[in-house]
Amino acid sequence: MGNISDRIALIIKEEGISIRAFEQHIGCSNGVISKCINKGTDISSLWVSKIIETFPKIDPKWLLTGEGTMLSPSSAASNSITSSKSSPSIPTACHAPHGSSEGIPLIPLDAVAGFPAESSGGVRLEDCERYVIPEFENKGANFLIRVSGDSMVPLYYSGDLLACRKITDIRFFQWGTVYVLETSQGVLVKRVQESVDHADSILCVSENSSVHHPFLLPRDDIRSLSIIVGLVRLV
Structure with missing residues (x-):
């Protein structure tokens, strides 16, 4: 063929x-x-x-x-390569029992900046759902977030779980890479490009660019930065 x-x-x-x-x-x-x-x-x-x-x-x-x-x-x-035409082949996720310390925690979008939690506050790990996904743990994933909206279709769909690894140094980007950015606007999942005319900003690009147009994001508005190391699509 x-x-x-x-x-x-x-x-x-x-x-x-x-x-x-x-x-x-x-x-x-x-x-x-x-x-x-x-x-x-x-x-x-x-x-x-x-x-x-x-x-x-x-x-x-x-x-x-x-x-x-x-x-x-x-x-x-x-017939399990995909449950729908839009679902990529991905490792199997096992939902850990409530209260378990195993697996990767699913962090609410509004709590990403507060994870991992310090003793002074932040998201309580015992309150989080957890998923056991050895492949992602081996890649250093330390939290999951759930995609909301259609701005990254067809790469990511609303409801997808993204396995993320936090980056401590948020000054440098690999242009063209999709990041999870925690900002004053909330948590954004965007492909990041260099802004030639605005050195103090980055250009955030959506996969669904016909509906969601690129926009500039000031570098000093980035509160936390994570890379995506895996995807779980629940169907």
Whole structure:
């Protein structure tokens, strides 16, 4: 069935995400998969391995050779690669029992800046829902937040749980990366770009840019900053 770039394009279509979101899922630089699909450039074995690792429901033999079907036999039987076309393949989340100290806490949006809680106040961990997701714990995730709104569709949907790791130094950004920013406007999930004309601000960009237009955010309005290390989509 075509070449490997055609099959990668089919995976992206099946997952219902953008090429850029797919690149983020496997951890490669912006444009690597885009060039493979649109220009027919070769893709290294490293990224093929990452695709197989990140999307375990995909049959490796099909991806490499085109033989067979997209879904591995076990996942095809359960039809569980996605519960909807917009849901990417993600690790399984187990809801920890109430009062448990295991797992990653789900922090209310208005309490992100106060997490981790100090003895003087902040969000009470015993009041938080927790999810056991070993893959995200291994990546250093220390809290989850729930997405609200449609500004980051199709990358993230309202109700998605984002696994986040707080950054202590909020002065530096990796341009083009999606961050969780706690500001005076509340918690924002935005792709951050450099503002050439305003050195004291950053440009916050939504994936759903036809509805939510980019805007400038003063650097001194950023109270806390986190990177996203994983996604849980509850369906």
